[in-house]
Structure formats: structure tokens, C-alpha cells
Amino acid sequence: MKQRWIELKQIRFSYGEKTALDGLSLEVNEGELFCIVGPNGGGKSTTFKILSTLIQPHAGSLSFWGEDGVRFPQRIRPHLGVVFQSPALDKKLTVEENLFYQGKLYGLTGKKLKEKTAQILARFELSDRKQDKVETLSGGLKRRVEITKSLLQNPKLLILDEPTTGLDPIARREVWDHLKMLRKEEGVTVVFTTHLMDEAESADRTALLDRGRVVVSGTPSELKSLVGGDVIALKTNHPIELKNGIHEKFQLEAKLVDQELRIQQTEGAKFIPALVEAFPHQIQSVTLGKPTLEDLFVLKTGHHFWKSETRPA
Ligand code: ADP
Ligand code: MG
Numbered sequence: 001m002k003q004r005w006i007e008l009k010q011i012r013f014s015y016g017e018k019t020a021l022d023g024l025s026l027e028v029n030e031g032e033l034f035c036i037v038g039p040n041g042g043g044k045s046t047t048f049k050i051l052s053t054l055i056q057p058h059a060g061s062l063s064f065w066g067e068d069g070v071r072f073p074q075r076i077r078p079h080l081g082v083v084f085q086s087p088a089l090d091k092k093l094t095v096e097e098n099l100f101y102q103g104k105l106y107g108l109t110g111k112k113l114k115e116k117t118a119q120i121l122a123r124f125e126l127s128d129r130k131q132d133k134v135e136t137l138s139g140g141l142k143r144r145v146e147i148t149k150s151l152l153q154n155p156k157l158l159i160l161d162e163p164t165t166g167l168d169p170i171a172r173r174e175v176w177d178h179l180k181m182l183r184k185e186e187g188v189t190v191v192f193t194t195h196l197m198d199e200a201e202s203a204d205r206t207a208l209l210d211r212g213r214v215v216v217s218g219t220p221s222e223l224k225s226l227v228g229g230d231v232i233a234l235k236t237n238h239p240i241e242l243k244n245g246i247h248e249k250f251q252l253e254a255k256l257v258d259q260e261l262r263i264q265q266t267e268g269a270k271f272i273p274a275l276v277e278a279f280p281h282q283i284q285s286v287t288l289g290k291p292t293l294e295d296l297f298v299l300k301t302g303h304h305f306w307k308s309e310t311r312p313a
Helices: 044-051 073-079 095-105 110-123 139-149 169-185 220-225 239-250 268-278 293-301
Strands: 006-015 018-028 033-037 059-064 080-083 157-160 189-194 205-210 213-218 230-236 255-257 260-265 283-289
Touching (some): 006 044, 018 059, 033 044, 033 169, 044 157, 044 189, 095 110, 095 139, 110 139, 110 169, 169 189, 205 220, 205 293, 213 220, 213 293, 220 293, 230 239, 230 268, 239 255, 239 260, 239 268, 260 268, 260 293, 268 283
Parallel strands (some): 033 189, 033 205, 157 189
Antiparallel strands (some): 006 018, 205 213, 230 260, 230 283
16 A cells, blocks of 8 residues: 555544644645645644654654654654744844744754845745844734744755734735745645635635544545535524425425525526525525535534534533
């Protein structure tokens, strides 16, 4: 059997009594931009810490390019670039100084360090800001400096925990463009987490995470095709009656999600008039949409993305 480049199998991790990862499995191919998307509390940061070998899983296996990441984390670490969610920059130092210190930690010195720093700053379009103190930079630029720091040791794999959280849309796009450039031009495999569904759409492959498990994974178009047709969402004061009525009349299973009924239907637009005609008093509003990853999340988990943290008892 072909071995995946990175493979997490049935990973379990708990903080005391609290289960954070509950049999999480995922696979990443070499050279891809891989997204782990999930709601708050879904287990993204814990997965990030397992992938960066900062914590050990309580059960399950973890392998990187065929090496056992649980038994030999020290063999993996030199090949990882890790970007934490909370900024790890020294604000009083300049951009270049931040990189110099980091480089020294990795054992780079003299001309080699200077060259490497200059090259990375140019790649991330930060050369003209290298003398600026980090505290004077915008959030987006700080994030880019942070990423450059993690690249000094030429990692095979770059892992980032919510790299775009807190950034405005333009800064987010810029971080994105740089990550894409990195994977295209340097062949670095990039794994990042986000709680923003729309970011997942720009990745090569995505895993939807919920309550410590991967619900489903694939390319964005594969994932959307799993939804099967358009999505019709109905607002109603009588969800159960309407659900039963739709079943009787059309033999369709509507799904009740947070007081809203959702129906998957090919050519949804053609179906709406018949639906409204059949239940004129029960339907308050109808919306029709092309399937999104959020629809897939709802389909697979039975609850809305942003409501996920409220776990059933
Ligand atoms: P995410 O990054 O997706 O928000 P986390 O991996 O941080 O999710 O958290 C997963 C679950 O583990 C959540 O229910 C969270 O409350 C819990 N958790 C995370 N860190 C700790 C901790 N240090 N102690 C106790 N529980 C934690
Ligand atoms: Mg987190």
C-alpha cells in the first residue's frame, strides 16, 4: 500500500477529563496546501501541537515521510517550520533582527545567515521593511514576518495555527498568496488551520474537523459534490409538521438544522414553486444556494458550524 507523506491515524488526546481529539485520522500529500477547518473547540490547535511534535498523542500513530513521529520526534523536528497562533516576535527589535536571532538558534551564522535572511525577506516582500521595528508593522506584515522566521531552516513542512485570524481581508489574501507561492516555488508542504470556511476553499485539500474528529476530507470540489445538488433552506414555525408533510408529498428527507429545514435537490429552483404551492401557510421563507463547505458540514454533523461548540450533553 502506498504510504502517505504525513499520516495521523486514530489520534486521541485529552486534557485531563476533557477529550480534545477523539480518534482523529488524516493524511497529507507531499507538496500540497492542506487546510484543517473546524469551529472553535473542534481540536485544531491540539492537532497543530501533535503535528509539530510538541505534545504526544495518548493513542494512535503519527508518521512523517515514513518516520515514526511518536517514537522519533527529534528526527522530525529539524524539518518542521512552526507558526503559532499567538505572535512570537520581539516587538522592540527590527524585522531583520528577529530573523537573525531565530537563525542563530538554528545554528546559522555570518554570511550564510545574512544571505538566507535577505532571500526570505525578499520572497515575502519585506525587504524594504527590514530595518523597521516590528511594533510599527500592521497585523498582516507581522504575520508575514512570523512566517519568514519559521522558514530559516528550510523546512519540508510548514505548520501554521490559524495564520489569518484577526487579519483584515486584504492582509489575509496576502498571507494566502505568500503561502501558495511557497508551496509552488519552494515545494514546501503547508498545513494550516482556520475557522473560516471560505479559506478552506482555496486549499488543495481540506479536512473538516468537528469535536476532535475529521468528519470528511478531500479537494474543495470533491467535498462540495458530496452535498448532491442545490440546497433549499426553509424557515418555518412548524418544522416537524413541514418535514413530515414534505416527506409524504414528495418522498424527500428534509433535515432539521437549528429550526431550519434543509433539502438537497438537483435543480432546486425548479422544485421551489411546487414546494411553496404545497405548503403555502407553513413556509415563511425559502432560500436557494449552491452547495458550500458549510452545507457539507451541516450535512455530516447535523449542526451549524458556528454552533458546534455547544456540545450535546
Ligand atoms: P480549537 O483550536 O479548534 O479551538 P483546541 O484544540 O484548542 O480547539 O481545543 C479542543 C478542545 O480541548 C476544546 O474543547 C478545548 O476547550 C479543550 N482544551 C484545549 N486546551 C485545553 C487545556 N489546556 N485544558 C483543558 N482543555 C483544553
Ligand atoms: Mg485553536
